[in-house]
Amino acid sequence: MGGAVSAGEDNDDLIDNLKEAQYIRTDMVEQAFRAIDRGDYYLDAYRDSAYKDLAWKNGNIHLSAPCIYSEVMEALKLQPGLSFLNLGSGTGYLSTMVGLTLGPYGVNHGVELHRDVVEYALDKLDYFIKNSDSFDKFEFCEPVFVVGNCLEIATDSHQYDRIYCGAGVQKDHENYMKVLLKIGGILVMPIDDQLTQITRTGQSNWESKNILAVSFAPLVQQSRGDGEKAPDSVQLPPVTVRSLQELSRVYIRRTLRSLAPDDDQDKSAPRVPQKRKRRRCRRRRINTYVFVGNQLIPQMVDSEGEDHNEEEHSKEPEEEAEGEERDIGDIEIIKQVNLLRDQILALPLPEPLKAYLLYFREK
Known part of the structure; x- marks a missing residue:
């Protein structure tokens, strides 16, 4: 599914469109989306498509449309310190955004069918x-x-506070998913072509809410012949307590971050104004996009969701030409400074300790 908002030119542009179409509605979700460039999760040959509101698939690698992920993030109602399970974790794009919200004392686990995809996710x-x-x-x-x-x-x-399943769930598997959820927890998954939010309100009580019409490939069930041995059960990662060394790193980084100026890294550098006016979009429902093999088959419906201004578009070449002749000195470009990194590098500490505090960062 996808195509609900107009295409963006970069990650910030994509997030602007998702906000305008009301798929992103909270600051927490917006911050997580802006922190991670969706294009980094694409193969280089396909990166030009990263900022379209479309799903993408190449072999076993798959990303849902941005509007799906934003609705999932909103529906999960994430908070620091919660435990999260991603069933069909794929490239790790969603799990990484969730990790930015859970903070250092949360739990963030994923189960993925394909080993090559897990390796891809770890690299990303x-x-x-x-x-x-x-x-x-x-x-x-x-x-x-x-x-x-x-x-x-x-x-x-063990059970989790929040669970997301990224594949279509048949009705006979619904209870299987629910058992993994703690009382008071939220499960988001596709059932009967509806992205559904399920809240566990008691030992045997549930509240369900349909969020969005979707089309997901179904969960893969292992087919076994007669007499064939069943595979070993999947063991979820253990829930462990952080080491004293890790807790010290968290505390030191938190202290240094709190000492940064008020107008520090939470505020992005001003973006250079766009040379052409982006088409405005309104939220609308579009028929699903379905993968058949490696082909994306669109089924579009008529929509009046975009406001076209022919006069503005007709002036684009002139505006771009003027932009090429304009002196770049007329535009003030402010480079962002990583204040936390600078503060760590300035500490009177051995270089290996500084490297540990920086998570052995390369830049």
């Missing part, structure tokens, strides 16, 4: 931690991924 996670300046704006709950079928989780597994 490592790149984000070591290279993204936005990482230092948050206290992070690092995701832990395991390989396995999420329909074969061990029956004695």
Whole structure:
């Protein structure tokens, strides 16, 4: 599914569109989306499509449309310190955004069927931690991924405050998912072509709410021949207490971050004004986009969701030409400074300790 908002030119542009279409409604969700560039989770050959509101699939690698992820993040109602389970964790894009919200004392686990996708997710996670300046704006709950079928989780597994399933769930598997949820917890998953929010209000009591019409590929069920041995149950990662060393790093970074100026890293540098006016969009429902093999088959409906201004578009070449002739000195570009990093580097500490406090960051 996708195509509910107009395409963006970069990650910030995409988030602006999602906000304008009311898919992103809270500051917490907006901050998480802006912190992680969706394009970093695409293969380089497909990065030009990263900021469209469309799903993407290449082999086993798959990303849902941005409007889906934003609705999921809003529906989960995440808070620091909660435990989260991502069933079908894929590239780790959603799990990483969740980790920015849970903070250092949360739990962030994912189960993914394909080993090559887990390896891809770990590479992307490592790149984000070591290279993204936005990482230092948050206290992070690092995701832990395991390989396995999420329909074969061990029956004695612990329960979670929040759960998301990224594949279509059949009715006969609904209760299986619910058992993994704590009382008071929230489960978001696709059932009968509806993204559904389920809240566990008691031992045997549930409240359900449909969020959005969607089309997801169904959960994969292992087919076994007669007499074939059943695979081992999937063991979820253990819930462990952080080491004293890790707690010290969290506390030191938190203290230094609190000492930064009031107008520090939470405020982004001013963006250079766009040369052309972006088409405005209104929230609307679009028929689903369905993957058949590796082909994306759109089923569009008529919509009046975009306001076209032919006069503005006809002036684009002139405006761009003028922009090329204009002296770049007329535009003040303010480079963002990573204040937390600078403060750590200024500490009178051994270099290995500074490297540890910086999560061995590369820039």
